[in-house]
Amino acid sequence: MEHLSDTTWRFIHHFGEMGSRWGISRTVGQIYALLYISHVPLNADDITYLLSFSRSNVSMGLKELQSWRLLRSEYRAGDRREYFKAPEDVWEIFRTLADERRRREVEPTLSVLRECLLDPKNTPEDEHFHRRMQEMYDLISMANEWFIDIQKLSAEDLTSLMHLGAQAKKLLHAKNRLLSFAGLTKEEVSE
Amino acid sequence: MEHLSDTTWRFIHHFGEMGSRWGISRTVGQIYALLYISHVPLNADDITYLLSFSRSNVSMGLKELQSWRLLRSEYRAGDRREYFKAPEDVWEIFRTLADERRRREVEPTLSVLRECLLDPKNTPEDEHFHRRMQEMYDLISMANEWFIDIQKLSAEDLTSLMHLGAQAKKLLHAKNRLLSFAGLTKEEVSE
DNA sequence: CCGTACTTTCAGGGATTTCTGAAATTAATG
DNA sequence: CATTAATTTCAGAAATCCCTGAAAGTACGG
Numbered sequence: 001m002e003h004l005s006d007t008t009w010r011f012i013h014h015f016g017e018m019g020s021r022w023g024i025s026r027t028v029g030q031i032y033a034l035l036y037i038s039h040v041p042l043n044a045d046d047i048t049y050l051l052s053f054s055r056s057n058v059s060m061g062l063k064e065l066q067s068w069r070l071l072r073s074e075y076r077a078g079d080r081r082e083y084f085k086a087p088e089d090v091w092e093i094f095r096t097l098a099d100e101r102r103r104r105e106v107e108p109t110l111s112v113l114r115e116c117l118l119d120p121k122n123t124p125e126d127e128h129f130h131r132r133m134q135e136m137y138d139l140i141s142m143a144n145e146w147f148i149d150i151q152k153l154s155a156e157d158l159t160s161l162m163h164l165g166a167q168a169k170k171l172l173h174a175k176n177r178l179l180s181f182a183g184l185t186k187e188e189v190s191e
Numbered sequence: 192m193e194h195l196s197d198t199t200w201r202f203i204h205h206f207g208e209m210g211s212r213w214g215i216s217r218t219v220g221q222i223y224a225l226l227y228i229s230h231v232p233l234n235a236d237d238i239t240y241l242l243s244f245s246r247s248n249v250s251m252g253l254k255e256l257q258s259w260r261l262l263r264s265e266y267r268a269g270d271r272r273e274y275f276k277a278p279e280d281v282w283e284i285f286r287t288l289a290d291e292r293r294r295r296e297v298e299p300t301l302s303v304l305r306e307c308l309l310d311p312k313n314t315p316e317d318e319h320f321h322r323r324m325q326e327m328y329d330l331i332s333m334a335n336e337w338f339i340d341i342q343k344l345s346a347e348d349l350t351s352l353m354h355l356g357a358q359a360k361k362l363l364h365a366k367n368r369l370l371s372f373a374g375l376t377k378e379e380v381s382e
Numbered sequence: 383c384c385g386t387a388c389t390t391t392c393a394g395g396g397a398t399t400t401c402t403g404a405a406a407t408t409a410a411t412g
Numbered sequence: 413c414a415t416t417a418a419t420t421t422c423a424g425a426a427a428t429c430c431c432t433g434a435a436a437g438t439a440c441g442g
Contacts, residue, residue, distance in 0.1 A: 007310040008320055014303045021296060023212045025400060036327075039319040044419075054402045059420060080410060080418065090330045105212060112205045119198040128230040129199055135281045136227075142353050143285075149356035157360050162333050164363065165340035169348050171362050172355065216430060235389075245432050250390060271388065271440065 001038060004050055008037060012051070023101075027053055028061040032070065032086065036093070041074060041083035068100050091155040099151065106144050113137040192229065195241060199228060203242070214292075218244055219252045223261065223277065227284070232265060232274035259291050282346040290342065297335050304328040 004012065012033040019029020030051055035042060042050075047058045062084060065071050070093065073084045087093055116133050120126075150158070161168070195203065203224040210220020221242055226233060233241075238249045253275060256262050261284065264275045278284055307324050311317075341349070352359070 001316065005317070005320075007307050007317075010303065011307050011320075011324060014300065018296060018300060021214045027401075037320050037323050039316060056403070056420075056422090057401055060401085063420085082419090090326045094330065094334075105209060109205065109209060112201065116198050116202050125192065125230060126196070126198075129196075129202075129228050132228050133202060139281045139285065142350070146353040146356050152357045153360055157363070159333070160363055161359055162337040165337050166343045168352055168359065168362075169344055172348070172351055218431075247390075247392090247433070248431055251431085254390080273389090 001040070001042075001046075001050065011037060024064075025061075027051070027057055028064050031058065031061045032065055035065075035071070035084055036086040038085065041072075041085040043081040043083050045081070047084075069096050089155065091158070095151060098147065102144060102147060106140060110137065110141060110144065113140070192231070192233075192237075192241065199225075202228060215255075216252075218242070218248055219255050222249065222252045223256055226256075226262070226275055227277040229276065232263075232276040234272040234274050236272070238275075260287050280346065282349070286342060289338065293335060293338055297331060301328065301332060301335065304331070 012030050015033035015036075016026040016030040019032070020026040024032075031047055034047060034050060044055065044058050044062060047062075048055045051058075062071065070086065071084050072087060073082050075082060087096075113133055113136065117130065117137060121130050153161070164171070203221050206224035206227075207217040207221040210223070211217040215223075222238055225238060225241060235246065235249045235253060238253075239246045242249075253262065261277065262275050263278060264273050266273060278287075304324055304327060308321065308328060312321050344352070355362070
């Protein structure tokens with residue numbers, strides 16, 4: 001890649017902007033967009049040249065992306081530079097991203113909430129605070145578990161489920177009807 | 192509320208930090224955490240006093256939270272100040288938050304991708320860029336549609352589905368078996 | 383309309399984050 | 413083990429974001 005076309009630049013630029021709205025800095029977003037779209041793995045100098053920011057910034061950016069487990073890298077015979085690329089599978093990228101955010105943000109939030117919920121309740125006001133924190137804890141905790149669980153599924157299964165969308169509700173009800181028809185309660189059906 | 196207890200302060204402080212990792216500033220995060228946890232609606236002066244930052248900052252923060260549709264407010268007889276609170280239902284809060292982010296971040300991203308996909312492909316390299324952008328577009332687009340669809344469901348239905356988690360896969364396969372048992376293809380079953 | 387109670391706006395200062403370039407570090411090669 | 417290639421670190425500059433206080437705006441009650 002000699003230099004960036006208008007289209008690729010727009011793509012890269014947009015993901016820079018998006019990145020800066022999330023925890024990621026603009027340049028890190030751009031580096032990842034570039035690696036995502038490139039048809040060939042790139043080394044740090046390639047990135048420095050194509051995006052024209054400082055070599056050290058690229059180095060730090062790559063390090064950060066690695067800490068998010070978002071990069072694959074390889075070495076080549078007779079070349080001691082490291083070549084980076086994003087995973088082929090878009091699903092994998094989003095999954096990793098989401099999981100890393102879960103670990104960095106959701107888990108610590110749950111810890112703080114758990115601690116707050118352990119504190120003594122001295123006043124009726126405290127009772128109310130406790131209740132609200134509990135509500136939030138329950139929701140976040142459930143979503144967290146759900147996400148961990150859902151990660152087991154393959155991209156294809158996830159795709160099917162997504163296409164199912166709100167229809168899943170009907171399926172759920174149908175399932176419950178079948179169970180009660182068979183004279184079973186939910187509890188009797190183990191896993 | 193005369194002043195904040197240690198526990199509430201920890202809660203508020205944490206959501207300030209979390210907010211600053213998302214698009215929201217620290218103080219806006221704190222204001223919302225306070226309004227969320229308070230047992231009684233608060234006016235701007237209450238917030239200024241309890242969190243001790245400037246009145247104007249509180250004003251701007253409330254305005255921003257309103258632009259996210261995250262606040263309810265009320266007026267009281269003989270008091271011209273506006274009193275704010277967060278919705279009672281935690282589900283509603285997260286739903287609103289997610290939907291607003293969808294509108295502010297996901298939709299514009301899809302627009303950019305659509306535009307990029309319309310651009311002419313001049314080289315084999317461009318073909319590759321196109322393919323990668325298409326892959327990303329397809330995934331984001333599907334997730335977007337899915338989320339819009341899922342929003343129709345009630346908190347209870349969502350809870351059931353979440354508890355179902357990865358088991359939903361079995362349900363999906365059961366459905367397909369039922370369909371093929373009935374001699375129907377997916378395509379023949381419209382909605 | 384005037385005064386009062388409250389809210390909003392916004393320019394500028396302060397704080398934080400991000401980026402750079404020089405120097406240090408690491409690692410491969412002859 | 414010296415040389416060279418590549419990477420990383422880090423202090424400070426630059427850019428950005430956030431918050432404040434003063435001033436302007438709004439709206440209600442008399």
